[in-house]
Amino acid sequence: MNWKRLIVSSAVAGMFLATVGLTFGQGQSDFEIKEIRQQLVTAPTGISAGDLGGTPATLWRQWLKIEVLFASNPTWSDDVQVKYYVLLSDLKGDRKLFVGDVTHVNVAKGSQHYSAMFMHPNAVQRYGGKIPLVVTARIFYKGAVVAEKTMAPGISVIEGWWDKFSPIPGYLLSPQETPWAPVANDRFEAIKVSHQ
Numbered sequence: 001m002n003w004k005r006l007i008v009s010s011a012v013a014g015m016f017l018a019t020v021g022l023t024f025g026q027g028q029s030d031f032e033i034k035e036i037r038q039q040l041v042t043a044p045t046g047i048s049a050g051d052l053g054g055t056p057a058t059l060w061r062q063w064l065k066i067e068v069l070f071a072s073n074p075t076w077s078d079d080v081q082v083k084y085y086v087l088l089s090d091l092k093g094d095r096k097l098f099v100g101d102v103t104h105v106n107v108a109k110g111s112q113h114y115s116a117m118f119m120h121p122n123a124v125q126r127y128g129g130k131i132p133l134v135v136t137a138r139i140f141y142k143g144a145v146v147a148e149k150t151m152a153p154g155i156s157v158i159e160g161w162w163d164k165f166s167p168i169p170g171y172l173l174s175p176q177e178t179p180w181a182p183v184a185n186d187r188f189e190a191i192k193v194s195h196q
Helices: 011-018 121-126 181-187
Strands: 021-023 031-042 062-077 080-089 095-104 107-119 134-141 144-151 167-169
Touching (some): 062 134, 095 107
Parallel strands (some): 095 167
Antiparallel strands (some): 080 134
16 A cells, blocks of 8 residues: 555645545535544543452553544434544554444434544554544434544545555444443443344
8 A cells, every 4th residue: 555645745735635524515414523532541440450350451551532523403313323444553654544433323413422432552552552643534324424524633635545445343442342431421422232
C-alpha cells in the first residue's frame, strides 16, 4: 500500500479536506458529526485488584478511546449506526486499518450525543502505542450514509481513504466490552443489543 497516494498534494485541497465534515444535503441531514476526540486513557479503577485474583497487567496501561459527538434532528431514532475507521502505524512504519461499529437506539433529538469505541492496551502497544494517524466516523441511518467526518492531524486525506487498506475487525470495542461498561450508559447513547 502506497501511503503517499493518500496524501493530497494540493494545499487548497488540503485545507478543504483537513476540516472535512460531510453533512449530506447541506444542512438538511437528520444527523451531523460535530467532533471526533481521541485520547489514550487509563481504565477506571472501581474494583479491587484482589477481586480479580491479583493485579491485572492492563489496569494502569492506556486504552485508546475514540469518541464521536453528534447531533440528531428526528424526534426519536433507532438503528443509528456509527462506523469507525482507525489508521495506526507501528514502530516499523507499517500501517493498519482497524474498523468497528456500534448501533445506537432510542436516540432523541438533540445536539449532544456521544458514541465511542476503545482499543485494548495490548493492541495499542502492539500497533504503535500512540494516537491514530487518521480516524473517520460515518453515521448510517435507514441504509444510507447521513454524516461523515475525518480527523487527520497534520495531514490531508482523500475521501474513501479506508478503501486503500485491508480492514481488521475485532480490535475496536464498544464501551460495554471494556472496563467502562458500568458507567457507559451515563455517557454514551444506548447500544442495540444483538441476541444471537
